[in-house]
Amino acid sequence: MMRTYALIIMKPDALENELVEPIIRRFNEHHFQIEMIGFKRADEKLILTHYAHVVEKLGDSFKRMAIAAFVGQAMIPIILSQDGDQAIANSRALTGATDPTAAQPGTIRGDLGTDSFENADREERCCYNLIHCSDSTESLLTEIKLWFEPETYEVFAPLISSVG
Template structure:
């Protein structure tokens, strides 16, 4: 049985030329690439993606994500892995949201150069390289948002 995970290469991963390095880390852990996209981020896309976080953190966070993401490029990637734990395994490999708190051996721990503390101080979003869906439900919602209905129909089974 295969399970799926969605990761999204954020602008800092693209700017630091880490896309291939990050993908290789997933491949070494037994993931396979199912689909790759490339999106120029607009306000609708980023606000839709971060709806729950905006509800939790408020208007200031909303303004930060608009400033930090709109007009930049991101790469959504659907990965698969044998077994039922692709999302859990992808999140473990990705590391903690705060790169400065991520363990060595994780993507953010090995390649991250930012911290939540610095981002808060500078009133911006933390540059943590990769987004990773945190549940099957968020995988389905985010996949439909970053790809399309046809992709959703293929991977929602």
């Protein structure tokens, strides 16, 4: 059977609220396997590269908010795999909508999220939505290269590319 891959990144609010284990458990319950766990204390270059597409879309205000929210913060990237060809779609469905108040019950953000875009906008900050989830094979490869050591990328890139 074919295996496909996904990437999630535990954001600072997941770590601060001790939700790493419950979130990983959710993925395990949905037949995801952990392939690699990393750890990064994000610097400005990493965050601005990771969020470049959002900064391009939303501009300098988002850039400032992302720097304030993530630079210097601990984050945990996790490469997951799942049987079948839908690991990215399934991981995104399990994660739920980016705005926790719009996320369905049964999703990670719907059940564990406590913030909203409305509160974040009012307070001029990024929304605390627990985890990042890659949205395509292309972003998966780009983000693994950003968040993991080169050796990890060298191992996973051929596996992902062969099914992507």
